Amino acid sequence: MSLHPRRTGWRFQWVTILWLTAVWVLLWGDVSWGNVVNGALLGVLVTTGLRMTPVDFHGRVHPAALAVLLGRFALDLVRASFEVSLVALRPRYTPRGAVICVQLRSHSDLYLTLTAELVSLVPGSIIVEAHRLTGRLYVHVLDVETSGGIEKARQNVLDQEARVLRALGSDAELAEAGLSRSRRAREVAAR
Structure with missing residues (x-):
């Protein structure tokens, strides 16, 4: 794939246009011919008119791991919402917050962004800064005690x-990050 945004393949452009069309229709909340056509026209305008940095994606979607990601994210949302509500409702309790630096294993902009977004969407934590050159996230934690300590956060x-x-990662990206695809593969590597 070319690094120049105007020279990316049409296959990628059509995927982007379809995605933007779907987002447009979802934002309007009504599936009609007018919304679909306007979304497609807006998608074409955005992909051809705006200079966007190409997304460097070499992996593929792994359905079982995606289900684990989404399930754990939903669980984290519920758990963290409960913990934040307890902190807010405790009388005369002042939470002890902290900003922590986390060095990510991957240096991909895509994975850094996805990780930062998922962490920020969980109540009680928010990304203060994401440094893309070093792969570091600076995370504000609402209450260190509730989070189990700085190292746990x-x-x-x-x-x-x-x-x-x-x-979402390829096997090469996982190996580069020092991870393996499955629990069984990790157990074999540990022996």
Whole structure:
């Protein structure tokens, strides 16, 4: 794939146009010919008119790992919402927050962004800064005690990155990050 945004393949452009069309229709909340046509026209306008950096994606979607990622994300949402509500409702309790630096294993912009978004969507943590050249995320944790400590909060971010990589990364990207695809493969590598 060419690094120049105007020279990317039409296959990739059509995927982007279809995705933008779907987002447009979802934003309007009504599936009609007008919304689909306007979404497609807007998708063509955005992909041809705006200079976008190409997304460097060499992996593929792994359905089982994606199910684990989404299931764990839903579980984290429920658990963290409950923990944040307990912190908010405790009388005379002042949460002890912290900003932690987490060095991610992958240096891909795509995986850094996905990890940062998933971490920020969980209540009680938000990304303060993402440094793409070093692959570091600076995360504000609402309450260190509720999170299980600074190292536990850091490990939660690394675990989220590992789930993202297993769901979308190629075998080469996993190996580069020091991860394997499955639990069984990890057990074999540990022996």
